[in-house]
Amino acid sequence: MKPKKILVWFRNDLRLHDNEMLVEAIAKSNEILPVYIFDPRTFQLSVEPPVFKSGNIRTRFLQESVAALRESFQQLGGNLLVLNGHPEDILPDLVEQYDIAEVYHHREVASAETIVSADVEDRLWKIQVNLRHFIGHTLYNKEDLPFPIKDIPDVFAQFKKKTERDAIVKACFLSPEVINFTEVDDWGLIPDLQTLLQVDALVEPIQHELIGGEQAGLQHLSELLAPGAAIYLKIAKTGAGKAGFSSRLSPWLAVGCLSPRMVYWMVKDAEEEHGGHANFNQIILGLLWRDYFRFMLKKHGFTFFEELAEQPAQVLTQAEENSLLEQWKSGATGHGLVDDYMQQLNETGFVTNTGRVLLATYLIYVLKVNWMKGAAYFEEKSIDYAPANNWCNWAIVAGGGKAGHASKSTFNLDKQLKMLDINVSI
Known part of the structure; x- marks a missing residue:
């Protein structure tokens, strides 16, 4: 009997920890094909106003995060297939080339991303292959909320109160330790900045304060919560001459190098060990705002x-x-x-x-x-x-x-x- 192969399409979920999509794919298949696609539409120049969809700093962080995910798979004896083009064109070809049974991905909520998902789903449906959707970007799963999406309170304070009172934050999925990978002759190269941005003038020197990748995000989170860190001070400098607190976790959350649930549970562990702190509450509040905005787009x-x-x-x-x-x-x-x-x-x-x-x-x-x-x-x-x-x-x-x-x-x-x-x- 031929092995069942599942293609795992990574987007803004560039991590091994707390990744239900990846855990499920490993459990339901004999081997997986991890794929990341650099979609040129993500980096294009808009006419009015004349801005790039993704500038050099953000694009560099993404490149580093994809490279880090690739390295994680390499340490497990596999790799990450990296391609450049439109997912709706590339994925059906990969399905047929590698005899893929299903394609897994995380569902998005913004219009551009959902259109791409819908186009991929339509193309796969024509060759009788299912695109399975997962949700891995929020602190609370939508099925665990105390109300259906259509009844989510539009007022954030009400959303926060009811969610914290009646919903639970699930435990994180563990990072896989063993993965069987589909054999691929050419795993592809990560495109350079000039290729992705298609203009040399935009590629200027970068102040490299934050490094992309799952391990960099976990290290930043660990250092943030370590005894003696600035988070425990009443005042911590945030830049531009202003005082206040900023965790700077958002870059890794944005591309999915950090799971919101991992951040939540590590904060809770720090609270249990060192006692409560206002800055801990600010981190959790930020996670709730992220959920709220995603659910608002899902609802409206x-x-x-x-x-x-x-x-x-x-x-x-x-x-x-x-x-x-x-x-x-x-x-x-x-x-x-x-x-x-x-x-x-x-x-x-x-x-x-x-x-x-x-x-x-x-x-x-x-x-x-x-x-x-x-x-x-x-x-x-x-x-x-x-x-x-x-x-x-x-x-x-x-x-x-x-x-x-x-x-x-x-x-x-x-x-x-x-x-x-x-x-x-x-």
């Missing part, structure tokens, strides 16, 4: 942004708006705090949540520039870009979302303007 789709899409056009001419946008993007607004935060984003790909909200506030309410142009720029520059987090956060700052007046409590415009030391007529 693009209608989450409808209220903003229907707003009247700005009074600025396109030339005026573009000029102000460029000043903001280059950190040349003349406002010291705004420019410091923007320089930090441009140089490192990372800025704290406080900085993000201030940058968005300044662009939307002071410069009067369309919020979507700012969100698109963050998509290019942010090393921790995740569609739900980025676009929903920007929408809330811009006065949108589905929670009505209750959502305004998540964004206090007067407070943000006071932090910017600006008086402006809204």
Whole structure:
């Protein structure tokens, strides 16, 4: 009898730990074929505004994370097949070439990613092969929530209260120790930055503060929670001259090098060993916000942004708006705090949540520039870009979302303007 082969299509889930998709594929097959596909649409240049879908810092972090996953498989006697192209074209060919019985992948919620999944599913269906969906990006599984997706509270405070009270966080799946891999003659090369971004000018020196990959993420988390670390201090520097706490876990969470459940349980272990701390609560709160935004997109789709899409056009001419946008993007607004935060984003790909909200506030309410142009720029520059987090956060700052007046409590415009030391007529 011929062996059953399952193709495991990796996307934003670049880890071995707490990966139900991978564990299930190993259990249900005789051998697996792990695949990662660099989709050129992820790196393309948009026309208006002229920004890349993924800039050099974010792309480098992704390359490192894919390379780290490949190394993990190599240590288990296998490899990761790396290809460049459209998944809906590549995966059906691989299925036929290697006689694959099923394809496993993690389901996404943002429109571009779900369209790709749907196209892959349609193409596989034509050759009578199933695309099986898994959910591995959230702290809480949707089936464990105390309400169906359609009834999830639109107000974050209600979502948090009911979820923490009535749902449980499951234990992590263990990393596999033995895997049988499909034999492949050529496992492919990870494309370089010039190939992926298709322009040399964008490939500039990178301040390499954060390294991609599962082991780098786990090490960062361990060091963050170790006795004597800055997390235990009442004040920890976050950059741009501001004090506060930032875990900087988001880049590894964004590409799935870290599981939200792994972060949660390691924080809980630290709490048990060292006692409770406000910064522990901030980490858990951040995980809940990630869940909330993903579930909002799952529940509402693009209608989450409808209220903003229907707003009247700005009074600025396109030339005026573009000029102000460029000043903001280059950190040349003349406002010291705004420019410091923007320089930090441009140089490192990372800025704290406080900085993000201030940058968005300044662009939307002071410069009067369309919020979507700012969100698109963050998509290019942010090393921790995740569609739900980025676009929903920007929408809330811009006065949108589905929670009505209750959502305004998540964004206090007067407070943000006071932090910017600006008086402006809204």
